[in-house]
Amino acid sequence: MRKVRGSSKKRLRLALFSVSAKLTRSLSNGSREAVELTRFDPKTFTKADWGSERYDAIIVEQGAGAVNGLVRWIRKANPNVPLIALGAAKNGREPAGRSVYALHLRDVPKQTVLRSLVRDAQRHLDASRKAAEVSRRLRETSRRLQVLGDIVSTANSILDPRRVLNVIMSQIQELIPSEAWSILLVDEETGDLTFEMALGEKGAADLSTTRIKMGEGVAGWVAQTGEPTIVNDVKRDTRFQHRFDALTRFQTRAILCAPLTSRGRTIGVVEIMNRASGNPFTRRDMNLLMTMVEPAAIALENAILFQKTQQLAVTDDLTKLYNSRYLNSFLEEALQRASQEEGQLALLFLDLDGFKGINDRHGHLCGSRTLFEVGGIIRGAVREEDIVSRYGGDEFVVVLPDTDGSGALAVAQRIRRALKQHVFLEEFGLEASLSASFGVSLYPDHGASPQDLMQKADQAMYSVKEGGKDAICLAT
16 A cells, blocks of 8 residues: 655545556646545455545556455445546446446546546436435335235225234334334223234233233333334333333333324334344334324224124123024034034033022112123133023023033033122122023034024923022933
8 A cells, every 4th residue: 555645735535446556656746636645456455454544536447446356345335435447448347346336437537637537426426326315215115105005905805803913014024124023902991902913022922911001111102192102222211111021031122113093093002122133213114114004003993893893793782792693603603513523512501590589689780780790600611612602581502612521511510610609799789699500412412403402402401490400411
């Protein structure tokens, strides 16, 4: 490396990669410009030779750039400095590689035009960079519009809330890759936030039963204020709740959180934790996320409302159990499935003992509350896949797929004991007790149709009523 200085006025700093000293003399001797020329020998050049000095331009002699991919390194290490190639080949290509920011000159420039040449090269570089930035933004905008269109069209064609959530987050994850994310929805009854979905490392633990108070943590703050937020260092943010990291064994470093707002109401929040690249979240990420979640929230609420409408059509208003309409359709499908798979199925029919006395003594309000409590007891005594229905009045039906006779009798016994042990109407200041009579029928032992199974179970239940109540009978 060798430096040659010109006059004392503000110098033009140039870095020259040349295989000989001749070009150095041509650029510096007799120059009217104030030039500080630093020559590097490309054959012996190392990255350590470059140092921290800033140059107005970098000049590469033909043939010099071919050594060890020098031009590629120069372009990558100095993206803001114009590159001038001297002695370019006749086909117009620059020596050793490709650079859209290079000016190609066949001859050594006159010293008098050196400064204007560097200025033109800088303009060329600036224009190219602006064009590249505009092109990048256009591609990004096009991609955002495509993703946004996918979210709107797909989400609005799906009426299952969980599938809508999957569509939303798969698209967001594609544009803002992260280590983990979660979606929390507002519980309309309590106002708390519940984890509806969590994926990535943070989804390793079951968060479905975890609740967040409105205003608690970053997610609670966003839900309460309706404002998005970026936290790039959770240790410095007093809103961050460390208990979730302890629960999931996940280390949260940064959070990008936005509200799910539909029709002016916040229905939940989206949390994105730790960019996959390790970089901090930016305002651009925030704008991108907000662009996607606004239409997604409307699609999600539409799916939730549709699901509620469907549930109302098949749900008993009083007990919140399934009604007889849904029971019949489910039992039909369950029997078809059991027939195809050569499986088993059990049906429990139960009638409350002495329920009329509660209505007569305490009134219909207490009677309605009693039926609601009964429904909760039955629901808590069976599996998630079992169907509990209020058949009518104080009669209930439980369908137990993939269950044999001994299993059905065990479930019936569990419900019977739970009813006997429960004290009803405590919140009304009363202490009422109830029992039930049970009839049990089995597929395929007692029939192959819903009507057959219901009739056999009903007959078995009435035999219990006639025999003293509060017992279980298996159909014959």
